[in-house]
Amino acid sequence: MKKLKFSIIIVLLTLNGFAQKNCEYQIDKKRILENINLDSFLTEFQNEQFVVDNDKKSIPKHVKKELDCIASEFSIANPKEEYQAGCNVEKDKPKRQLIFLAKSKDILILTYATGGIGSSTHFLFIKYDSEKIIDLWTGVGMGIIKHKSLKEISKYISSQRDREWGLNTNIVSI
DSSP: OHHHHHHHHHHHHHHHHHOOOSOSSOOOHHHHHTTTTHHHHHHHHHHSOOEEOOOGGGSOHHHHHHHHHHTTOOOEEOTTSOOOOSSSOOTTSOSEEEEEEEEOSSEEEEEEEEOSSSOEEEEEEEEEOSSSEEEEEEEEEESOOOOOSHHHHHHHHHHHTTSTTSSOSSOOOO
């Protein structure tokens, strides 16, 4: 019975992760799952000047609009605000809780928690210009991981990237 429940959950997550509307930015799943663009993001973390501002209002409006399209609503709470941390769906609470947000002139770094059967931390790296998302990488860490700096995030990503069931579990979800 456990295997059946697990299989159903994986299928539902896959459908959620791969179901994408006609959004301006089209996710390249292969690029994400094979970490093709991850190294360029990690390099830019070291070369760019980032401002840490853990407030969801710091997400550029055009990026948030595109995330809403990609995720069929990218609802997110600020740190310490309530969100859907458990399995019960509460329509008045966001699906995600912001853990860390930093941005440079053209890169946005978000980590956020999601709840449900298993809590997890999502890593979302976005390169953007004044009009649109140019590139995106996302991965998931099991459990709630509260990194406090880009250095901690980079170290974690580097240590987990090539592990089986590490950051990419054949599912791209935002």
